[in-house]
Amino acid sequence: MSTLLYVQSSLYGAQGTSSQLAESFVGQWLSGNPGGRVIRRDLAADPAPHLTAERFQAFNTAPEARTPEQQAVVAYSDALIDELRSADTIVLGVPMYNFSVPSTLRTYFDHIARAGVTFRYTSAGPEGLLAGRRAYVFVTRAGVYGAAADTQVPYLRQFLGFIGIESEFVFAEGLGLGEESRRRSLGEARAQIADLAAIAQAA
Ligand SMILES: Cc1cc2nc3c(=O)[nH]c(=O)nc-3n(C[C@H](O)[C@H](O)[C@H](O)COP(=O)(O)O)c2cc1C
Numbered sequence: 001m002s003t004l005l006y007v008q009s010s011l012y013g014a015q016g017t018s019s020q021l022a023e024s025f026v027g028q029w030l031s032g033n034p035g036g037r038v039i040r041r042d043l044a045a046d047p048a049p050h051l052t053a054e055r056f057q058a059f060n061t062a063p064e065a066r067t068p069e070q071q072a073v074v075a076y077s078d079a080l081i082d083e084l085r086s087a088d089t090i091v092l093g094v095p096m097y098n099f100s101v102p103s104t105l106r107t108y109f110d111h112i113a114r115a116g117v118t119f120r121y122t123s124a125g126p127e128g129l130l131a132g133r134r135a136y137v138f139v140t141r142a143g144v145y146g147a148a149a150d151t152q153v154p155y156l157r158q159f160l161g162f163i164g165i166e167s168e169f170v171f172a173e174g175l176g177l178g179e180e181s182r183r184r185s186l187g188e189a190r191a192q193i194a195d196l197a198a199i200a201q202a203a
Pocket of ligand 1: 010012016017018094095098099175176
């Protein structure tokens, strides 16, 4: 059975524009995978705690030496990773906030990037341990950014690639540049979503 993990990061939850685009993809994916399972994670409603030295130390402590507090920290991270591992398709809804990804998404990444668990270093370089999964990322922005000014996509592609996940992006840009710009951009994104959903079903 195919499983899709949908992580939304808009501070508006399901009402966010990025969430609505991502949800539209999820709906189309479900139509093509009627028996498919969808797991939803809303980082606005349920944010991951910031990484601290204590939390990071828990990751780096041998399992048999962990205190009960450290075990709880690792169990939380393990649960997020198990959720990710259980999915073959990952969907991310990602608005641009202050030229970056939402801080909730950045913090979530801190819990799923675990040496020896989701990536490892080898003599040939880093190796992602979540290979075989594909992410579809729905990005929304008020402004328009050329490749040189895009501070989100290279980062997201690099992070996901680092843990072994290939990624595809759909943009809705210029959403704050007037009604015509917003309408055109959302229309283009929706057309791309229909194409991507068809490809995801064929895969
Ligand atoms: C706190 C905050 C910061 C923002 N920063 C930017 C920004 O740096 N660049 C930009 O183009 N748009 C920025 N925006 C606009 C959002 O990217 C845009 O409204 C987007 O559609 C929001 O997606 P959402 O509805 O899924 O949250 C910002 C919006 C908020 C609420």
